[in-house]
Amino acid sequence: MFGTRKRRRVQIFAASAALLLVSAALVGFALREGVSYFRSPAQIIAELPAPTEVFRVGGLVESGSIQRHGEGRIGFEITDGSALIEVTYKGVLPDLFAEGQGVIALGTFDGTQFRATEILAKHDENYMPREVVEALKEQGVYRNPE
Amino acid sequence: MTELGHFALVVAFAVAFLQVTVPLVGIRRSWPQWMRAADTLAVMQCVLVMVAYAALTTAFVRSDFSVALVASHSHTAKPLLYKVTGVWGNHEGSMLLWILVLTVFGAAIAVTGRSLPSDLRAAVLAVQSAVSAAFVAYLLWASNPFWRLALPPLNGGDLNPLLQDPGLAFHPPLLYLGFVGLSVAYSFAVAGLIIGRVEVAWARWLRPWVLASWLCLTLGIAGGSWWAYYELGWGGWWFWDPVENVSLIPWLATTALLHSVIVVEKRESLKGWTVLLAILAFSFSLLGTFLVRSGIVTSVHSFASDPARGVFILSILTLFAGGGLTLFALRARTLVPRDAFAWISRESAIVANNVLLVVAALVVLIGTFWPLVAELFFLTKLSVGPPYFDRAFTPFVVAIALLLPFGATISWRRGTPRRTARQLRAPLVLALALATLVWSLQSGTGMLAPTGLALAGWLVTSALLEMVQKVRLGRVPLAVSLSWLSRLPRREWGKAAAHAGLGLSILGISAITAWQTEDVRVVQPGDSFEIGAYTIGFHGVSDVTGPNYISTRGNFSLASGDRSIAVLHPEKRHYIAADSQTTEAAIDGTLARHVYVVLGDRQENGKWVVRVYVKPLASWIWFGALLMAFGAFLSLTDRRNRSPLLPGKPGRPVPDVA
Numbered sequence: 021m022f023g024t025r026k027r028r029r030v031q032i033f034a035a036s037a038a039l040l041l042v043s044a045a046l047v048g049f050a051l052r053e054g055v056s057y058f059r060s061p062a063q064i065i066a067e068l069p070a071p072t073e074v075f076r077v078g079g080l081v082e083s084g085s086i087q088r089h090g091e092g093r094i095g096f097e098i099t100d101g102s103a104l105i106e107v108t109y110k111g112v113l114p115d116l117f118a119e120g121q122g123v124i125a126l127g128t129f130d131g132t133q134f135r136a137t138e139i140l141a142k143h144d145e146n147y148m149p150r151e152v153v154e155a156l157k158e159q160g161v162y163r164n165p166e
Numbered sequence: 167m168t169e170l171g172h173f174a175l176v177v178a179f180a181v182a183f184l185q186v187t188v189p190l191v192g193i194r195r196s197w198p199q200w201m202r203a204a205d206t207l208a209v210m211q212c213v214l215v216m217v218a219y220a221a222l223t224t225a226f227v228r229s230d231f232s233v234a235l236v237a238s239h240s241h242t243a244k245p246l247l248y249k250v251t252g253v254w255g256n257h258e259g260s261m262l263l264w265i266l267v268l269t270v271f272g273a274a275i276a277v278t279g280r281s282l283p284s285d286l287r288a289a290v291l292a293v294q295s296a297v298s299a300a301f302v303a304y305l306l307w308a309s310n311p312f313w314r315l316a317l318p319p320l321n322g323g324d325l326n327p328l329l330q331d332p333g334l335a336f337h338p339p340l341l342y343l344g345f346v347g348l349s350v351a352y353s354f355a356v357a358g359l360i361i362g363r364v365e366v367a368w369a370r371w372l373r374p375w376v377l378a379s380w381l382c383l384t385l386g387i388a389g390g391s392w393w394a395y396y397e398l399g400w401g402g403w404w405f406w407d408p409v410e411n412v413s414l415i416p417w418l419a420t421t422a423l424l425h426s427v428i429v430v431e432k433r434e435s436l437k438g439w440t441v442l443l444a445i446l447a448f449s450f451s452l453l454g455t456f457l458v459r460s461g462i463v464t465s466v467h468s469f470a471s472d473p474a475r476g477v478f479i480l481s482i483l484t485l486f487a488g489g490g491l492t493l494f495a496l497r498a499r500t501l502v503p504r505d506a507f508a509w510i511s512r513e514s515a516i517v518a519n520n521v522l523l524v525v526a527a528l529v530v531l532i533g534t535f536w537p538l539v540a541e542l543f544f545l546t547k548l549s550v551g552p553p554y555f556d557r558a559f560t561p562f563v564v565a566i567a568l569l570l571p572f573g574a575t576i577s578w579r580r581g582t583p584r585r586t587a588r589q590l591r592a593p594l595v596l597a598l599a600l601a602t603l604v605w606s607l608q609s610g611t612g613m614l615a616p617t618g619l620a621l622a623g624w625l626v627t628s629a630l631l632e633m634v635q636k637v638r639l640g641r642v643p644l645a646v647s648l649s650w651l652s653r654l655p656r657r658e659w660g661k662a663a664a665h666a667g668l669g670l671s672i673l674g675i676s677a678i679t680a681w682q683t684e685d686v687r688v689v690q691p692g693d694s695f696e697i698g699a700y701t702i703g704f705h706g707v708s709d710v711t712g713p714n715y716i717s718t719r720g721n722f723s724l725a726s727g728d729r730s731i732a733v734l735h736p737e738k739r740h741y742i743a744a745d746s747q748t749t750e751a752a753i754d755g756t757l758a759r760h761v762y763v764v765l766g767d768r769q770e771n772g773k774w775v776v777r778v779y780v781k782p783l784a785s786w787i788w789f790g791a792l793l794m795a796f797g798a799f800l801s802l803t804d805r806r807n808r809s810p811l812l813p814g815k816p817g818r819p820v821p822d823v824a
Contacts, residue, residue: 028506036521043525046558047532054533054554058547076549092688092766092775111686112399112766112777115738115747151547 056126060155061103064129071130076140077105078124078152086119098123098134101159105129109136122152168233171221172312178214178269179302181207185272185295189288193361201288205276208291211298212273219253219266222311226253232318235259235311240322241743243714244330251335257459257475258311260338264455265305267339267346268298271375275350282371289357290350297349300482308478323744330714330741331397340386341413345451347379348416351423352448355441356490359497364441369431372444374802376427380420381798387413388791399736399749399764401684401779403787406555411534412454418527419447422520429516433578434504436513439520441501442494449487450527456483457534508580515573519566526562533558567621567672571628574665593631597624608680618676625669629662656804664797671790677783686766690773694723698780700761701725707765707774715741717750720765720774724754736765760784 057075069075077098085097093110107125117123117139125136185207192200222235226249231237239256240249248255254263272294279287305311354372358364390413395403404410423443429436456479507513533550540548571593576586601620608615634640636658637650685697691706703723710717722734734752741748754761759782766775 031509032517032521035518039521039525043529043558043562046561047529050554050557051533051536051550053557054551055536055548056551058549088767088769090688090769090771090773092686092769094767112749112764112775115399115749 058124058151060100060151060158061098061105062100062155062159064105064134065103068131069129071128074126074128074137076124076126076151077107077129077134078122079105079155080152081117081119081121081123083119098125100155105134106132107134107136109139111139114139124152167221167224168230168312168314171218172310174214174217174221175302175306175312178211178218179299179306181211181214182295182299182302185211186292186299189292190360193285193288198284201284204288204291204295208269208272208276208295211295212269215262215266215269215298215302219262222259222262223250223253226250226259229322230318231320231322232314233311234313234315236322237315237319238323241714242321243743245713247332248330248335254338254342255335258305258309260342261301261305261309262311263339264342264346265298265301267342268294268301268349271346271350272298275353279371283363283367285361286357286363286368289360290353293353293356293360294349297353297486300485304475304478304482308475321743331393337386337389337393340382340389342386344379344381344383344386344420345416345454347375347382348420348444348448348451350375351379351420351444352486352490355444356493358441358501359493362497362500364430364437364501366431366434369427369440370806373424373427373431376420376424376444377798377802380417380424381795381802383413383417383420384791384795384798387417388788388795391791392788396751396753397748399751401751401762401764401777401781403678403784406533406550406552408534409458411530411555412450412457415527415530415534416447416450416454418523418530419443419450422523422527423447425516426520429513433507433513435507436517437501437503438494438498439517441498443520443524445487445490445494446524449483449490450531452479452483452486456480507578510576510581510583512573512576512578512581515569515576518569519573522562522566522569526559526566529558529562530555563672564617564621567625567668570625570665570668574628574661575632589631589635590628593624593628596627597621612680615676615680618672618680622669622673622676625672626666629666629669633658633662655806657801657806660797660799660801660804662797663800664794667790667793667795667797669790670786670793674783674786674788674790678781678787681782683780684777685779686775686777688769688773689776690771697761697778699726700731700780701727702761702763702776702778704774704776710737712739714743715739718765718768720752720763720776722752722763722776724761724763732761734761734763736763738765755785757785758783 057069057073059069059075059077061077061079064077079098079100082097082099082104085095087095089095091110092112093108094113095106095108097104097106099105107127109125109127124140125134126138126140127134127136129135185204188207189201189204192198192203222233224230225233225236226240227246229236229240229242229249231240235256235258239259240252244252253259272291275282275287275290275294279290282290351372354368354375358368387410390410391403394400394405394410423440426436426440426443430440456476459475459479533554536550537548540546571590572586575589576582597620600623601616604619605613605616633651633654636654637647639647683698685695687695689695689704691704694701694703696702701724703725705721705723707718707720710719717737717739719735719737722736724731724734732754734754736752737750739748739750740746749764752763759780762779762781764777766777768774
């Protein structure tokens with residue numbers, strides 16, 4: 021009943037390889053569901069995403085655009101300097117959300133409005149999401165905070 | 167004082183360099199004095215880094231704003247506790263803490279390791295010092311904490327207010343203890359490869375370090391999760407954020423290592439695999455440091471980051487991971503196992519545990535770094551969210567939890583399936599009953615809660631039952647059982663506690679995921695509303711002034727029917743110096759549930775947005791983690807670890823039923 025070491029090793033390799041295959045399939049399957057793309061406002065205008073696609077939009081909160089509609093609903097605009105996207109959101113906003121600050125919203129775009137289900141916060145007031153920095157640089161409106 | 171610290175750090179670098187070269191030459195030429203020099207050098211290096219660390223702490227406590235780091239991260243009005251913890255609340259200081267822990271561990275090996283074979287000890291210290299030399303160089307050249315300002319400001323920029331919290335003050339050092347503890351595992355692995363011997367003594371020495379690192383990582387991760395839960399006010403306890411993931415990946419690898427090193431110690435098998443795991447575990451923790459410090463993947467936790475630092479840490483990672491793996495490829499052949507084992511045996515079970523844990527770690531790794539891969543190769547920007555991790559990671563947790571009791575009960579070398587089945591019958595029946603009960607009570611919505619609760623019951627009862635069976639409770643007189651129980655080795659207690667802890671965490675996680683209820687609404691003072699069985703009353707807000715912040719504090723009452731339960735005060739704080747907001751959730755917690763209240767934004771008509779959650783069994787997530795850590799602590803204090811090179815005392819009266 022005791023296999024030689026070599027045979028045991030081969031068996032372990034075979035079992036591990038099988039498991040790796042299963043997990044590769046699992047990873048592939050899960051990645052299709054779990055991935056959300058990033059678009060800047062200019063990219064959204066250039067190529068409208070499907071109205072069901074959940075994706076992230078990032079940029080700066082346009083100055084003077086924040087509107088509170090009551091019942092916790094809020095509207096604001098995200099800009100990358102060349103395009104504006106209107107965003108609606110209901111819920112509690114992150115602490116560092118403010119006009120002129122970088123922001124990333126997750127949700128869907130129906131052609132006129134971006135319905136956000138999540139507004140991403142950040143820990144550090146000097147920090148701006150990398151995607152936002154690049155989107156702003158593309159439009160030539162990025163200013164280094166330092 | 168500051169310059170003294172700077173100078174000490176430069177000398178420490180020179181000492182570290184000597185500590186790498188001298189012992190290695192000693193081993194090569196068999197010169198005992200050269201090997202022994204490593205001990206003295208390790209202690210010297212540790213003292214020098216301590217001086218540097220003390221100098222920086224002094225600058226923080228005295229609010230010496232001529233030091234650039236203090237000026238940008240401290241403030242005179244900050245409480246003393248946060249002046250001290252503020253030393254590691256920033257990048258440079260935290261790297262200095264990292265180095266301090268590295269060198270303290272090095273000195274600890276030098277001082278306590280007298281009984282280690284001298285060539286092994288010298289090699290371990292040389293490798294350990296190579297790691298610290300790399301990080302001291304990084305600190306001196308890429309992120310020096312001792313730079314002065316020509317024109318010191320009158321007051322500082324203050325510590326990020328989110329970090330001004332007792333939970334977060336101690337979260338990074340704990341994680342660092344864990345990550346850096348893995349450097350010891352790495353040093354032992356590489357030293358074993360250098361001298362070509364991996365044996366029982368090696369494993370006996372390594373195991374306490376792995377246990378201690380795992381203990382710290384568990385506490386650090388649980389603490390961080392608890393902090394995110396009550397401080398961020400998002401109501402979640404784990405976000406699958408890159409920064410969280412890179413602490414989970416080494417944790418999973420360390421959990422695997424923790425188990426495989428037992429096989430080396432007890433059976434002298436799986437040597438090569440254990441060495442490889444040790445190298446991987448430390449490489450994963452370096453990878454985590456790289457990800458956090460380079461800001462290469464967008465994270466909600468992102469710290470102000472710097473690409474140049476990223477490149478430096480990437481080089482360190484390449485050097486140590488690549489070097490370790492190359493050495494492994496060249497020398498792994500020399501590690502020959504002593505014993506074979508049957509298909510059905512404890513060894514096989516641990517191999518299964520290891521493979522599952524490592525693949526689970528890879529799944530998390532892929533999800534974490536996929537955005538980077540996609541950007542480099544497919545030129546798209548994307549992020550990988552919780553749905554990926556929930557789908558791809560959960561199956562592994564289920565598989566591990568299913569297998570665990572079998573592995574914990576079956577005997578070494580060759581198991582007897584029938585006996586194991588008999589031993590596990592009761593937990594299995596109980597788990598199935600629990601699943602059926604939960605499934606019928608929640609009228610068949612979703613399999614998550616029944617599966618989770620069944621797994622929790624399966625893990626907890628099988629761990630308890632193992633102890634009961636070890637002392638033959640009910641089969642021998644009670645007094646005999648009790649005396650056996652008190653004489654059971656602590657590592658047996660530790661094992662049962664850690665395994666039951668995993669069960670409790672799974673209980674909390676599945677309950678909160680399946681049954682949590684949430685309510686967001688706008689209320690005005692005097693309003694009250696229902697959520698589940700509870701009534702929440704809102705009685706307005708009041709302004710409160712703290713030491714360095716002003717706060718808007720909500721006054722809420724929590725009642726169930728006519729019975730008043732608690733008064734809750736969620737806050738929105740505004741930190742004056744840093745000019746930023748934080749949200750403090752208010753939580754009324756019992757063992758059965760948490761009621762979690764967050765105060766949102768003020769609306770135009772004097773109303774407030776309020777978010778309330780009822781989270782059933784939430785506390786058990788962290789109780790489970792604490793129990794796991796306590797298990798590690800028990801195991802760590804086992805008498806065998808207190809005198810590692812003595813063989814276990816034979817002739818204990820405890821029968822080994824397993």
